[in-house]
Amino acid sequence: MSIEQRLAELGITLPEPAAPVAAYVPAVEAGGLLYISGQVSQRDGQRITGRLGENMDVDAGRDAAQSCGIMLLAQMKAALGSLDRVARVVKLGVFVNSTADFTDQPKVADGCSVLMADVFGDAGKHARSAVGVPTLPLGVAVEVDAIVTVKS
Numbered sequence: 001m002s003i004e005q006r007l008a009e010l011g012i013t014l015p016e017p018a019a020p021v022a023a024y025v026p027a028v029e030a031g032g033l034l035y036i037s038g039q040v041s042q043r044d045g046q047r048i049t050g051r052l053g054e055n056m057d058v059d060a061g062r063d064a065a066q067s068c069g070i071m072l073l074a075q076m077k078a079a080l081g082s083l084d085r086v087a088r089v090v091k092l093g094v095f096v097n098s099t100a101d102f103t104d105q106p107k108v109a110d111g112c113s114v115l116m117a118d119v120f121g122d123a124g125k126h127a128r129s130a131v132g133v134p135t136l137p138l139g140v141a142v143e144v145d146a147i148v149t150v151k152s
Helices: 003-010 058-080 105-124
Strands: 027-030 033-040 086-097 127-133 142-150
Touching: 003 105, 027 058, 033 058, 033 086, 058 086, 058 105, 058 142, 086 105, 105 127, 105 142
Parallel strands: 086 127
Antiparallel strands: 027 033, 033 142, 086 142
16 A cells, blocks of 8 residues: 555645745755654644643644644655655654643654554654753744655
8 A cells, every 4th residue: 555545544634845934945865864854733724832731731732743743744745756755764853842840742742653653654663752842933832853764
């Protein structure tokens, strides 16, 4: 089954890839790897803002992280032409806008991690970091970047 068929089976429609908000490119392919710039939490063109431990709970954070994953998929498809060129999701870097006493960043990050495994199967299982930060660009709740290996 192709990745496009898998997305349809999961009921996922990819949005248009988000344009950069500053002086960078969305993705760079080099040495068999695709490096994808951080994608911020958003759904239907609206940013998902908030701070975990202040005005967002873990479930809302997990949903925000999943939205980042959907945009990562859109960026992969735009950069590679087809998601079938993704050989493996190598690493995700997850940044969670959270209070100093919030410690469930890994649970929030699972919103993106589970999505990658659902879409790519074993090739979607990856290394990861999940870090709490006091603020994120544009007030978003979550930002995720990724490294994937690419089939030639």
